[in-house]
Amino acid sequence: xxxxxxxxxxxxxxxxxxxxxxxxxxxxxxxxxxxxxxxxxxxxxxxxxxxxxxxxxxxxxxxxxxxxxxxxxxxxxxxxxxxxxxxxxxxxxxxxxxxxxxxxxxxxxxxxxxxxxx
Amino acid sequence: xxxxxxxxxxxxxxxxxxxxxxxxxxxxxxxxxxxxxxxxxxxxxxxxxxxxxxxxxxxxxxxxxxxxxxxxxxxxxxxxxxxxxxxxxxxxxxxxxxxxxxxxxxxxxxxxxxxxxxxxxxxxxxxxxxxxxxxxxxxxxxxxx
Numbered sequence: 592x593x594x595x596x597x598x599x600x601x602x603x604x605x606x607x608x609x610x611x612x613x614x615x616x617x618x619x620x621x622x623x624x625x626x627x628x629x630x631x632x633x634x635x636x637x638x639x640x641x642x643x644x645x646x647x648x649x650x651x652x653x654x655x656x657x658x659x660x661x662x663x664x665x666x667x668x669x670x671x672x673x674x675x676x677x678x679x680x681x682x683x684x685x686x687x688x689x690x691x692x693x694x695x696x697x698x699x700x701x702x703x704x705x706x707x708x709x
Numbered sequence: 710x711x712x713x714x715x716x717x718x719x720x721x722x723x724x725x726x727x728x729x730x731x732x733x734x735x736x737x738x739x740x741x742x743x744x745x746x747x748x749x750x751x752x753x754x755x756x757x758x759x760x761x762x763x764x765x766x767x768x769x770x771x772x773x774x775x776x777x778x779x780x781x782x783x784x785x786x787x788x789x790x791x792x793x794x795x796x797x798x799x800x801x802x803x804x805x806x807x808x809x810x811x812x813x814x815x816x817x818x819x820x821x822x823x824x825x826x827x828x829x830x831x832x833x834x835x836x837x838x839x840x841x842x843x844x845x846x847x848x849x850x851x852x853x854x
Contacts, residue, residue: 605738607720613735617727617743623720633727 611645628661644677657686717747721755737771750779754787769805 606624609615613629621637628643633650640654646661657669659678666683674680676694685702715733719725723739732747737756745758749766752758756771767779769788778795786804793810801807 605718605720605736607723607739608716608718610715610717610733612715613717613732614730615727617725617729619723619725619727621720621723621739623722625720625723629717 611643719756721753752788 606626607619607621608626609619609629609631611628614631615629616632618634619625619631619636621635623637624639624641625635625637626641626643627635627646627648629645630647631650634652635648635650636653638654639656640652641658642648642661642663644660647664648662649664651665652663652667652669654667654669656671657667658673658675659680660675661677662679664681667680667686669684669686671688672684672686672690674689674691674695674697676692678692678695678697680696681698683700683702685704687703689701689703691697717729717732717735719735719737719739719741721738725739725741725743727742728744729735730746732745732750734749734751735745735747736751736753737758738753739755740757741759743758743760745760745762745764747762747764749768750762750764751768752771752773754770758771758773758775760775762773762775762777762779764778765780766783767777767781768783768785769790770785771788773788773790774792776793776795777790780796781798781800782794782796783800784790784802784805784807786802788802789806789808791808793812794807795812797814799811799813
C-alpha cells in the first residue's frame with residue numbers, strides 16, 4: 592500500500608522567503624526554492640536559492656542552484672552559481688558551474704568539484 | 710523578484726533552527742525551532758513552531774509549543790497550543806486545543822509593575838499583584854526569553 596505522502600511537490604503558492612528587514616541567526620533547510628532578502632548569520636541549505644541585493648549572509652551556503660545579488664561572506668557549495676553585477680562575495684566557492692557578471696565583487700577561492708547533494 | 714515586500718514565509722518544505730528578529734509579517738508552514746520577534750505571525754495548518762514568540766498578533770492554525778507573548782492571539786479550529794500564553798485579547802475557534810498556561814494582559818502588567826517576569830508573579834491573584842506592585846521589587850532582567 593502506498594501512503595499518500597504530503598511532502599511530495601510542496602504547495603508552490605507559498606515558496607519560502609525571508610524579507611528584507613528580517614535578521615536571522617540560525618540554520619535554514621529548505622527542499623524548495625528560497626529567496627532571502629534579509630540578513631542571515633548561519634547556514635542555508637536549499638535547492639534553489641536566490642539572494643536578493645539586500646541580502647547579507649555570513650555562513651555556509653549549500654544549494655543546487657544559487658543566484659547572488661547581495662553579499663555573502665563564507666563558503667558556498669553549489670552546482671551552479673551566478674554572481675550578478677551587484678554581488679559581493681568573499682570566501683570559498685566549491686561549484687561545478689560558475690558565472691560572474693561584470694561588476695561583481697569577488698574575493699576568494701574557487702574550486703571546481705562535482706557536488707552530489709540535495 | 711528583488712522586492713519581496715515585508716512578508717517572510719517559511720514554506721512547508723522548510724525547516725528553521727535559530728533566532729529571528731524584526732520580521733514584520735511571517736507565515737510559517739514548515740518546521741521551526743526558534744525564538745521569534747515579529748509584528749504578525751501566522752502558523753499555518755501544517756506549521757510546527759517550537760520556541761518563543763513575541764508579536765502583536767499571532768494566528769495559530771498549526772502546532773505551537775513554547776512561550777508566546779502576543780497582543781492578540783487567534784487560535785483557529787485546527788490549532789494546538791501548549792506551553793505558556795501571555796495575551797491581551799484571545800480568540801479561540803471551536804476545536805482549538807489549548808493545553809497551556811494562559812495569562813491575560815502581560816503587557817499592561819509589565820509596564821505597570823516593572824519587568825517582573827518570574828513565574829510566581831504570573832500566578833498571583835490581582836489583589837496580591839497590586840500589593841506586590843507597591844512593594845516595588847528591584848528590577849529583574851527585562852527578558853526571560
